[in-house]
Amino acid sequence: xxxxxxxxxxxxxxxxxxxxxxxxxxxxxxxxxxxxxxxxxxxxxxxxxxxxxxxxxxxxxxxxxxxxxxxxxxxxxxxxxxxxxxxxxxxxxxxxxxxxxxxxxxxxxxxxxxxxxxxxxxxxxxxxxxxxxxxxxxxxxxxxxxxxxxxxxxxxxxxxxxxxxxxxxxxxxxxxxxxxxxxxxxxxxxxxxxxxxxxxxxxxxxxxxxxxxxxxxxxxxxxxxxxxxxxxxxxxxxxxxxxxxxxx
Amino acid sequence: xxxxxxxxxxxxxxxxxxxxxxxxxxxxxxxxxxxxxxxxxxxxxxxxxxxxxxxxxxxxxxxxxxxxxxxxxxxxxx
Amino acid sequence: xxxxxxxxxxxxxxxxxxxxxxxxxxxxxxxxxxxxxxxxxxxxxxxxxxxxxxxxxxxxxxxxxxxxxxxxxxxxxxxxxxxxxxxxxxxxxxxxxxxxxxxxxxxxxxxx
Numbered sequence: 001x002x003x004x005x006x007x008x009x010x011x012x013x014x015x016x017x018x019x020x021x022x023x024x025x026x027x028x029x030x031x032x033x034x035x036x037x038x039x040x041x042x043x044x045x046x047x048x049x050x051x052x053x054x055x056x057x058x059x060x061x062x063x064x065x066x067x068x069x070x071x072x073x074x075x076x077x078x079x080x081x082x083x084x085x086x087x088x089x090x091x092x093x094x095x096x097x098x099x100x101x102x103x104x105x106x107x108x109x110x111x112x113x114x115x116x117x118x119x120x121x122x123x124x125x126x127x128x129x130x131x132x133x134x135x136x137x138x139x140x141x142x143x144x145x146x147x148x149x150x151x152x153x154x155x156x157x158x159x160x161x162x163x164x165x166x167x168x169x170x171x172x173x174x175x176x177x178x179x180x181x182x183x184x185x186x187x188x189x190x191x192x193x194x195x196x197x198x199x200x201x202x203x204x205x206x207x208x209x210x211x212x213x214x215x216x217x218x219x220x221x222x223x224x225x226x227x228x229x230x231x232x233x234x235x236x237x238x239x240x241x242x243x244x245x246x247x248x
Numbered sequence: 249x250x251x252x253x254x255x256x257x258x259x260x261x262x263x264x265x266x267x268x269x270x271x272x273x274x275x276x277x278x279x280x281x282x283x284x285x286x287x288x289x290x291x292x293x294x295x296x297x298x299x300x301x302x303x304x305x306x307x308x309x310x311x312x313x314x315x316x317x318x319x320x321x322x323x324x325x326x
Numbered sequence: 327x328x329x330x331x332x333x334x335x336x337x338x339x340x341x342x343x344x345x346x347x348x349x350x351x352x353x354x355x356x357x358x359x360x361x362x363x364x365x366x367x368x369x370x371x372x373x374x375x376x377x378x379x380x381x382x383x384x385x386x387x388x389x390x391x392x393x394x395x396x397x398x399x400x401x402x403x404x405x406x407x408x409x410x411x412x413x414x415x416x417x418x419x420x421x422x423x424x425x426x427x428x429x430x431x432x433x434x435x436x437x438x
Binding site for chain 1: 383
Binding site for chain 2: 231
């Protein structure tokens with residue numbers, strides 16, 4: 001259909017969607033007066049039951065953990081999709097191995113200094129956010145993305161972490177599988193012990209210490225590993241694309 | 249602080265429109281990063297520090313992916 | 327009422343960008359605007375006036391807090407959204423490799 005037809009159809013659809021949205025939100029409780037009992041139950045009972053002060057983390061990985069397992073596997077499948085879609089085609093080749101592993105540009109001194117200076121604080125921040133996920137805002141997902149940014153900083157500075165000839169995909173894929181499988185394995189422990197998947201049967205610890213929350217710190221680490229490795233794999237595939245040259 | 253919240257919401261609405269109306273992808277990436285920062289500020293006003301942290305860390309990986317795609321496309325078109 | 331209007335506005339503006347886009351990369355970024363409208367809507371539904379964040383470190387138990395379930399949903403959603411965007415971008419890249427164009431209008435014929 002032409003652009004004009006598409007615009008007209010969109011206008012009609014937009015009016016319908018807008019009316020439905022306004023009518024729907026008019027039936028919701030007025031803004032600022034959240035009524036529902038579900039959130040209050042969690043706020044009251046998460047700390048005594050699980051000894052975890054970050055209620056959101058306890059909900060994501062413990063009370064509603066099965067949803068998070070599903071979302072984590074969406075992430076896993078998306079990274080796998082990126083790897084499959086960007087595989088080397090039959091009519092593409094890397095340039096000569098001599099200069100093919102350095103980025104085709106030379107970064108300026110300011111970028112190099114800034115990236116290499118921020119590298120250690122970024123790794124430390126990522127590890128901190130993953131480890132303290134049960135206590136303060138943070139957790140596996142956010143900390144994993146910050147950890148995945150560390151190789152990105154190295155790439156921006158124009159260097160490589162490992163020797164350029166070595167393919168980093170092996171350890172990365174192992175790390176990602178370990179993270180995803182670790183989450184399911186921890187859930188299986190709960191299944192074997194009490195018959196409910198992801199039941200928290202680990203020792204709970206003192207409120208406010210790092211090892212509180214039972215299995216929560218371990219799940220945070222597993223998810224952080226998986227998200228970080230997945231992000232680095234996706235970025236690495238994209239970067240490899242910029243180094244390929246088409247043949248003909 | 250109702251005035252501040254209204255200002256932030258207006259800013260987010262304006263930036264959302266700006267993202268759509270910028271047609272060049274290279275410029276749109278910059279506007280999208282600004283939109284992400286505005287969104288993180290809005291999440292802070294809605295008392296959600298976890299979500300704001302998530303949005304800020306994601307705004308790090310997103311422009312890099314888009315810029316790498318654009319680099320590859322621009323190199324092929326040369 | 328105001329954040330609900332903001333969510334509806336972002337949704338419609340993003341959808342307008344998706345339908346009238348002339349470039350696949352521009353389309354992917356407009357899609358992320360649509361996604362962010364859902365985050366605003368969910369968080370606005372769980373907000374409570376004069377309440378604090380649902381983190382109870384150094385805070386006496388029983389203070390008024392906003393809804394934590396909404397934040398849990400949005401938080402994983404944001405991270406998964408960015409990785410799915412990576413998937414969409416690699417699709418756009420492959421389309422450019424095969425057909426040499428990035429305009430959605432030129433791709434309406436499926437050839438064998």
